[in-house]
Amino acid sequence: MLVGVPLMVTPSSIYLLNHSVGKPVDTAFKAINTQFEHWQHQVEPWPLWLESVDHFRSQLARFMGGEASQWCPQTNLSSALTKLLFSIPRPSGCKNRLLLSEDDFPSMVFVAKQAESLGYQLTFIPKGLDLSLFANWEAWIKEDIALVFISHVQSNTGRQLPVNALCQRFKENGTYTIVDVAQSAGILPIDVMGWQADAVIGSCVKWLGGGPGAGYLWLNPQTTSDWLPKDVGWFSHDNPFEFDPHHFQYRDDALRFWGGTPSVWPYTVAAAAIAHWQQVGVERIRAHNLELLALLRNAMPEQWWVSPVDAARCSGTAIIHAGAVMDALVEALAQANVAFDRREYGLRLSPHWTNSKQQIADLAQWIEQGVAKLGEQSKF
Structure with missing residues (x-):
């Protein structure tokens, strides 16, 4: 009381x-039990494991738009943002600023600070400014902004930002856009193709009830060929099972951001959760x-x-x-x-x-x- x-x-x-x-949703328990039973009784578990990850990507596409090939599993948002920042063409000339808000989640700011080593200068929109109002962005959309980080929902303010309008406006400005949907996926409608951001990152641990470890990124197919991740592994290779140490070729889709040997269980749980919410x-x-x-x-x-x-x-x-x-x-x-x-x-x-x-x-x-x-x- x-x-x-x-x-x-x-x-x-x-x-x-x-x-x-x-x-967690009830179907997640069944999905993970199926994986364990298969692993225990089958000679080779990899086919089902990779099928489970493909299922995760397909569910993301059904739920938030785009195609499965445009989605890539990630461990968490910080890792996803790090990979993106170090893959984007380096800033040139006076167009060298990275714009973000002091109301963004601190982990994202920690990652963004690492971009200073790439030549970016960070510009912070002051804490407390109501960024759910598009008009409050106008003063910050300047010619020298090379990249903007947009939180679809700010975790501490409960504000929903006008992502669609912002992506369109920053695109007109020649600015790369990365959108964080960690606080919105599962509770707000999302259409990545409608937004046309350059990249979208998120997590399944919150509204989706998919547990930790099932992060993801969506990469706009118009920018895929220009974004070359430095953090790679054999699953970033166009043919992971080629096993030629002297030949590496980026995958031609978002999986170029996958990296080394992937985890499976988080994506199995998360795929079951997303499928459940898709039905609702x-x-x-x-x-x-x-x-x-x-x-x-x-x-x-x-x-x-x-x-x-x-x-x-x-x-x-x-x-x-x-x-x-x-x-x-x-x-x-x-x-x-x-x-x-x-x-x-x-x-x-x-x-x-x-x-x-x-x-x-x-x-x-x-x-x-x-x-x-x-x-x-x-x-x-």
């Missing part, structure tokens, strides 16, 4: 950490998410709600800051077994398809009753 306030409704075990780690439909998932967000928003003072309200600008995550009673709200949610976390801008709560309307309605009623009894203490 909210500290010092007796309430009649007490929600319990409500998982709202989908922005961090999504829950991301439009239905998003509509359900917006309905649950509205229930939460209507249960608390307007000033508590930090993330955008407009569906075109909000992500799947509610960012809430309760002002003077913030610590009381944190303690109360924890006591009620609500799974959430806290970052710089406030609490993060992310309702998913797996959360029922009744479950969130109970939580909303519980919060609403607490706010009413706290009275003026709940306001700034």
Whole structure:
């Protein structure tokens, strides 16, 4: 309960950490068991292993667009971004700046700093600027921007950035675009071919519930031939089973970014998860998410709600800051077994398809009753 306030409704075990780690789907267990059984009883497991990775790539294409050949498995986003940065043609002349935001996930910023060794100069859009509004980008779209990193959803602000418009505008500017969909894949509709970014990177550990280790990158076929990764291995080779140490030729698709001997289990789990959400439909998932967000928003003072309200600008995550009673709200949610976390801008709560309307309605009623009894203490 909210500290010092007796309430009649007490929600319990409500998982709202989908922005961090999504829950696994039932079919993932069956998929991984099949892999282990095959490995144990068959002489040669590689054919099924590679088939599993191909299945992962196909599911990504079905879910977010493009063709399977344009998708490449990656260990995580940091590795994917590193490979991309060191593959892009070096900046030349005065067009040498890499643009990103101080509200981007820190791991991405750590990687971006390594690009300084390639001749890039980093330019940061200041923290706190509302980049869900396209107008706030205009001052930063300059001729010297060679590359821009765009977070489709900012993890700490709950803001959805106008990726389609940004990709078009930066393309007109002659700027490479890399889009991070880690916080949006599985909760927002994504069409990589519609965006026409140069590259898209993401992870399955969050809304997709695909577990850790199943990262990915999408490479625009128009830029594939020009982007030559330095971090390669035998699976980056056009013929991995040629076994000629004196001959290497990049694959002609996104798998040139694959590298050495691949892992298999993460992609097996993730492929099962993506297939599950494909059957549900991301439009239905998003509509359900917006309905649950509205229930939460209507249960608390307007000033508590930090993330955008407009569906075109909000992500799947509610960012809430309760002002003077913030610590009381944190303690109360924890006591009620609500799974959430806290970052710089406030609490993060992310309702998913797996959360029922009744479950969130109970939580909303519980919060609403607490706010009413706290009275003026709940306001700034």
